[in-house]
Amino acid sequence: MSFAWTIVAFVVVLAICWRFLGAYMVTVFNGRSTWLSFVERPLYRLLKVDPESEQSWQRYAVSVTMFTGVALLFGYGIFRLQGHLPFNPQHFGAVREDTAWNTVVSFVTNTNWQAYSGETTMSYLSQMGVLALQNFLSAAVGIAVAVALIRGFARRGSKTIGNFWVDFVRSNLYVLLPIAFVAAIVFIGQGALETLSGPAHVHNALTGVDQTLPRGPIASQEVIKQLGTNGGGFFNANGAGPFENPSGLTNFLSIILILCIPVALTYTFGKMVFSVRQGVAILAVMTVLFGGWLTMATVAEHQGNPAVAAAGVTEQPTGNMEGKETRFGAPSSALYNITSTQTSTGSVDSAADSYTAIGGGAMLTGMMLGEVSPGGVGTGLYGILLFAVITVFIGGLMVGRTPEYLGKKIQAREVKLAALGVLVMPITVLVLTAIAVSVHAGRVGPLNAGPHGFSEILYAYTSQTNNNGSGFGGLSANTPFYNITGTIGLLLGRFGMIIPVLALAGSLAAKQVVPASLGTFRTDKPMFAVLLLGIVLIVGALTFFPAVSLGPIVEQFSGGRLF
Template identity: 50%
Template sequence: MSPVLAGVLQFLALLAALALAYRPLGDYMARVYCSSRHLWVEKWIYRAVGADPSAEMRWPAYLRGVLAFSLAGVLFLYLLQRVQGVLPGSPGFAPIDPDQAFNTAASFVTNTNWQSYAGEQAMGRLVQTCGLAVQNFVSAAVGMAVAVALVRGFAARPGTRGCARTGEAPSHTGPLGNFWADLVRGVVRILIPLSVLGALVLVACGALQNFSGLHEVGQFGGGVQQWHGGAVASQEAIKELGTNGGGYYNANSAHPYENPNGLSNLFEIFLILLIPFALTRTFGRMTGSVRQGYAILAAMATIWTVFTALMMWTEFAHHGPAFEAAGGATEGKETRFGIAGSAIFSVATTLTSTGAVNSFHSSYTGLGGGLDLLGMQLGEVAPGGVGSGLYGMLVMAIVAVFLAGLMVGRTPEYLGKKIGTRQIKFAACYFLITPALVLGFTAAAVALPTPGGSTLNPGPHGFSEILYAYTSGANNNGSAFGGLSADTEWFNTTLGIAMMLGRFLPMVFVLALAGSLAGQGPVPQTAGTLRTHKPLFTGLLVGTVMIVTGLTYFPALALGPLAEGLAS
């Protein structure tokens, strides 16, 4: 079987698995977020943190909950790293330096999981399991909670309180629900059960799951290496499922303990895409129109499919005698997965906020590396991170509806809500934040001699490495291009700031937008209302995503990956 055909079959198998899981998981998540029941373990958690899960929360209160919880997570994780040397389960591991501890704490709390350290050489088991793994769960749940709050803003009607035709009364009295209830339910009812199942499958595939100490592993070229064990499979499951991306080992998902074979590789891609795609079904169920969810799904799936096809083409068809002899661009790719398995994984991880890697993105062709960059710069909306992909695409849908209204001279509406000046201002602020962070910090790093000197490659490729780092940080992705010495005070600090601002400033405007929508009454449909569940709107949405991103980032891309790709 040819490698190209094998890649196509892998993609089709992945597509079939996602299609089978789409409806049951999407419907289940809608029931979770609109249920009036509290499980006994949830009630215990509410009492422990002093939260009232039925308290009314308008958007400022919901935002305060998000920010307070996340700040507490940053402080706790920072302290845990600083005292690592005296903690059990950290044999010989020194405390993490202040700048790197800040960077790591900001990274995991913001669902970025950028790592400027070698996991197996820096972090003890207690920090890995009680610090980093816990944040993998709760940071993903925070993103899901914000997305659900925005959906409630669209779905709010007199008497429904943000849930339409789900079969159960909502558990909240405020227009956007209750942050603490959404957070706890996301972890207890969705992420933990799915992670347990995912970890069992990974263990069956050969992933490591133990608490053993150091042991020696032989090398092909002779000699031995020392590796320590750990709860690898369980952390791997939530790292992919929650679109986190932080690897237990430095090699991330290219390490055989984390990703043993081709089957586990395909399963990890499935975990990455599972919840972001299924949330579009949840959106349709909560708004009372599954067709609206299908329209958003179609836009996401179209971009994902096109990017996957282009990535496989750039990596298989690159010209040159060395590439032709090897059957494609094999440099930096794990032979267990091949070009196709690496390309599909690469697109999945950069079109979501996962950041996990099973290959060396810096070794991709110039155009292939550019596709990875562009996937993140789209705002990671195809299907995007857990929660963040849905609310990013919904904000983009508001922009698309607004543009359609301008073209026909009609007040734009979406899901029965008028899109006016206030809503467009919130949407514009949402989209301006990330490019400002990415391009501003990249310009500073290139202009200042010391930060720019941290890259090992001059010219367009070196510029791409710096641009990739800040794109990954500000978009809360976490993957690295490679070749950039990012463990410096400059990069640890500025990337940490970019992660924090890139995560929480957009949430401010998403929740403000949700509150403004929830306060509106429904607008009746007329003959002039744009049918946002039709293929025409899906095409308009895809075009809006690509045009807005292209206009913003194309000059920077032209200086880096495009220049490198056209010169090769």
Template identity: 45%
Template sequence: MPVSDPISDLVGLAAFIIIITGAAFLAGRYVAAVFGGNIHLPFLVRMENSLYRFLGTSPENEETWKGYARDMLLFNAIGFCVLFFILLAQGFLPANPQHFPGFSAVHALNIAISFVTNTNWQVYSGEAAASYLTQVAGLTVQNFLSAATGLCIAIALMRGLTRELTGTVGNFWVDMTRAILYILFPLAVIASVVLLSQGVIQNFDPSFTMAGYGGAAPQTIATGPVSSQEAIKLLGTNGGGFFNANSAHPFENPTPFSNIFEVFLILLIPAALPFTFGRMSGNMRQGWAIFAAMLILFVAAFGVLYAAELGGNPVLTSLDVPGISMEGKEVRFGLTGTVLFSTSTTAVACGAVNAMFDSFTPIGGLVPMFLILLGEVVYGGIGSGFATMIAFIVIAVFIAGLMIGRTPEYLSKKIGIFEMKMALIVILVPGILVLVFTGIALVTKGGTAGIFNPGPHGLSEIVYAFASMANNNGSAFAGLNAAATFYSLSGVIIMAIGRFIPAVAILALAGSVAEKKAVPSGQGTLPTATITFVLWLIAVILIIGALTFFPLFAMGPLAEQLALAGGF
């Protein structure tokens, strides 16, 4: 029985896409109802209202984009401080049966920023460095809060786009509460239980020794509260694993079913947001248009990655090891399960992995890198991907307007200079970070010392690292020595800028369009819910992504692929 069978793989993929589309459609409507304040369960509403009284706020108390941004930044600053403290003081805190010492200041800084920004780039090996308290009260909390923050920003943007003549975009405290209470918390509990049923562990036992069998040596095994962390790490598109091997570890992802279920969790909320937007704008076609653009890019990326890995590694084939290269892959997922997970985790800004990208074929490794560098607009990180997609739409509408002489407008709102500036900040900031820091890494000792694999592959490792951090993904070509001071400290700057500058720009964009009057569409309007526009949008995304990064792709993965194929 071969490891892969393209025809049945294709059928499986099609079935999965139908299921995820249906689920995302329903979830999108639900999310719209939650943030519209249209969930009327008496018990929960009473609880919500007394919480707002306790906080001294109420849903009617809406804010301008500046107030919303201020609240968001303050709230995240508190989260950062608490997590930073937990990481430093871990050695003195309870629930630490392995007696792990506290993290160094540099690593604590990196980890705290990493989890607050929804990146979950990991400079540590979870099972060998983080206590149960750190995993549960430190990292899991930020998995919830950073995901909810991203969701709030996307919702504020949707409000801005669908309102007119108002200065307000919502109440951050209320949005935050609803994101956790109605969406992330219940979904995470259900997902945890499903994962438990498959064999994902959940306990506070200290690590223990197993006796071994038939000559196989005894093993000391790491254990802990994994299921609760796993569920929210995927749902919240965070991606930071409990174990070093992340979702490749059998305790995080034990069966073929748990694998597909985890992919489902990664995609669910990001894929739901276009439908939420359609619902909120009262025009589902707009939502479908965005979803279609994302889906086309997703299927294309899946296809390229699948084909690249199906081709195998010529080096291994020449040693009489036919078929796909299984280095860095797990048997139980099969090729499709591996490719589907890898495509999803980088299309969405999740960053969990079930295989080691460093060991993929060069083109196979290029696909996740490319998806991240496009700004993770294919579904995208919870909230942030949708927002980046809107920024691309603004630019697509503007360029099209210039080309055919029509007024640039989107959803009856005129796109002006300010909106263009904000959209460009959202799109260009991560790219500039990647290019500048890759340059610095290549000419400094600290940068090149971290490389693990020789040749063009080493460049791929560096580019991938900065792409992953600047776009808040968190996956890695894990051979790179991420724990080195150069990468830890540069990562702090990159992750913080890559998250919060675009976030504030998105809120500014939201505030600016909320103030505008909607102009009825007329002869000069460019329709944005058509197939033509969807294709145009995809072209704009690919052109910007390709132009920015093509030289790096050529010197890294493409050069390696040519060398491999040529037998060098």
């Protein structure tokens, strides 16, 4: 299939997901979908939860925090004890303390940053019981928080925003599990591995060499890592390896799985606030941002690799193929990696470190927008809604009246909460990057000197704080310094945003709806979408342009050499 037809199929399939998956999630979170109630009800009894009892935003936030704390302790225990636990045919010992802590925080925060090689570090139990399990659970937390914020906009004079445990269970049971089950069967049919039989030992009769091929329960983890915008791979090669991503169909399906829920949630948002046009306005901004960054990366990778040209290879008709799979090609690889970094997924089917300066810069700066184009499951929607609150506030200043969004007056408390949620990521990234380039333990991490080495450090903290998890490559990140500082970014990037979002939901839910008037700024019109787009770009530029200038931009103007 040509790249043009790939894009056509991509748009058509996502349009179907937007309409029908979005509508389905409305029924799920409004409690009208009950086809799995025979499983759902026993789960509430097990959790000792009354599904009819709703929570204030404070209790909702406490529930999220309590669940996270238990998940962290459980996962850390598995990693440290895996040498004494079953399902360990490779006989791996305990994961090092700082690596174990960084990894469990990474997966619990839906980041899935991996500073290690999974096939040589984690037992089957660790892969299934912590990594794959958290791919479901952390994704469900993101969806639940997004739904709570939607209720904040939709409700009037309410002291509650739903029940976290109900939203969490229904996200897993009705959305993530059914889609992942079907998609895993497709992946297995295409050749992705799914076994507990241990590594395969192969003797090459031609060379006389014995080889050990790692195997494991891969297909099931591969699917949910994409669907839940998680990204952690069973293998270090991630989606570039044939055991995880065996064919062009699975490559295309991976991209669809990554985007389907973030895109569909905009329809869910529109229906739950009683105006689909509001969801369309949000989707339009996401689409323009995604399309712009995809174009940037695709054009850059089509130009060829400057380092290869400098070595005397003047003809590169297929573009920059350094670090890419020949079975996918440069355009499809750019589509996959941009999709992954524009969401909070982080899985890759090609080496980001081998992209051109502008191609790699597209992946880096896409994350710097703040998970809004379209962002991860749940995180993308509540991220762009924070920007929407700031946008209507600025629009109100322009016309000299109290701003309103979806009939709710946006006052000082709401603006402060939105600003806090938006700014916690860039502040954290810039501070951690500054520390890393200022101390010896940070400076010895990059394997490349100059602007490319700086980009490797900046990319690592941007990826972790944005709950993305992709690695630029070329950075020795599995050290106590990067594991500890990275964990700070992981936690602040996740909960420094979730807590303000839930507080905002509670504040909005308590407000009454103000009737629209002639002076009301319509937020379902193109003018609002353009202003929202501008705010996202301006905030991103003001916070990150100086740092980006020291990395990809300097590298590009210095000839774009990668090595």
